[in-house]
Amino acid sequence: MNQDAQAERRQPSITERELCERLAWFIELRWFAAAGVLVMFLVSRYFLDIHFPSVPIFCIVAAMLCYNMAFQLYSVRTRPCETVNLRDIEIFANVQISVDLVVLTVLIHFSGGLENPFAVFYMFHMIIASILLPRRDCYLQATIASVLLNGLALLEYTGALRHVPLEGFLPLDLYNRGLFVLSECSAYTLTFFLTIYMATSITERLRAREKEIERTNLELMSIHEARSEVMRKIHHELRAPLAAIQSCLKLMLDGYTGELTEAQRDMVERAERRTRGLLDLVADLLELSRLRRELPRREMQLVNLTRILETEIADAELLAKEKGITLRRSIEPLFVMGDAKDLQRLFSNLIGNAIKYTPSGGTVTVRGKLARGKVTVEVEDTGIGIPEEERELIFEEFYRTKEAKSMEVVGTGLGLAIAKRVVESHQGEISVRSKPGEGSTFIVTLPASEEG
């Protein structure tokens, strides 16, 4: 086996995995088939009063049990599916089907030949083969089935093989009518091949499509990877000059360039604050791509959510006061497993938004409660609200409602996108209730954790 094939084996396609998993299923079904044969035999004999020889039937059932046991033992080797060569699995499936067809033919022979309506059971194998196996294998199985059935019919018709009639079921002289035998045989043969033809036409197309989807998926993944790389470069290109500006300003504030007058200090402080804001934005962008790429997360720890909420509210108080907004709170002791930094960012975003989009004189309320193993935090405002058609869109990156934009409030449109990612990475949910013009409530639910 060359290395390419080995590499391929490690990544079996969906169909291949399906085939591998179905192998065990075939074997399972065969136990039921064996039992079914026995039941049918007993029902025919004792309830329907149809008689055919019992010894061969018992032998067939015993044979089924034996070879199925052999398959079962062999199939243990085909697990896990990732480590087995696909062609080996296909051959194993072919062998199972062929053995079944032979046994079915013997069974049919001892239970009336073409007279037995259960001869249609050949079809099961045709259908399963068409779905799981390559086309050429399917035609092989159809050919085997046809040869077996036609051969049986011919032998019984010519008398080379003694016909075992189903006494009490059909007139006994059916095999004397050549036309009956001929039409039965051609109907079966045609059905086998037509089924294979029709079913494989469909499954081949499905398989081709599946391959294409897999290929597209890989392409998308590599495009995504490349884009992330570009994003990281952009982050650095933005960050480096901002960090340099910030360093220069800090130097001035720390007095390395001489004492500043009050007016100079004020200006430098403003510049420093805005630069810090920009650095935060760049950090947010990086954070968002981190959350989006689902990189290995930071370790989850027990987080005192109440403390985080209190800190964020305290931080927001100054801004609220400046805007003439009342900030209310009612928070129970809450603990969750999570990333403290992410959770801080989440609630600073939600509380910050609430204040930003609430006009002067309004109220922002933060509620935190514990119920049925879930922590629910609500951030309610009496702000501009969100129209219903925009309620899903606000969680998209860079989306801002028309109303928000018209308020001329600075915003990047990233806050809620990050919020949503953070909540999702904590197995939580975020939703919004809103009445345009009256206010909005953002509701975050997270799985609760015990203290300590």
Add this chain to the structure above:
Amino acid sequence: MEEKKKKILVVDDDPDVVEVLRIVLTSAGYEFHCAMNSQAAIDKLHQVKPDLLILDIIMEDRSSGYQVAQEVRSDPSMNGLPIIMLTAMERETGLRLLKAKGMTPPTVDVYMNKPIEPAKLLQEIKELLEK
């Protein structure tokens, strides 16, 4: 007897950052030396024999800051030279880039992110030099 001034070599390709560091370090009483690329840095290392090294991950050749660190760590004559990595790049990103190139990260003593916080930086330098 007056103690000899400690020498610090700064390797960074951003002239503004170099200037900020020059002011901070000289005013704190250190002898300041700088190099703008990794080759110049290696030359200066032998010439100046600094007591401490401040490195950036220089952008033109993304991991050259690490290369300088590697050079230092593989040279027995510079055994125990303290290294501060001072960069706008997040530590994880730097390490990932290095790994992508199939390099093992050299050990540095301190990893600091820009913007530069003068007080914090000087504290770290003091601690490293006193070791």
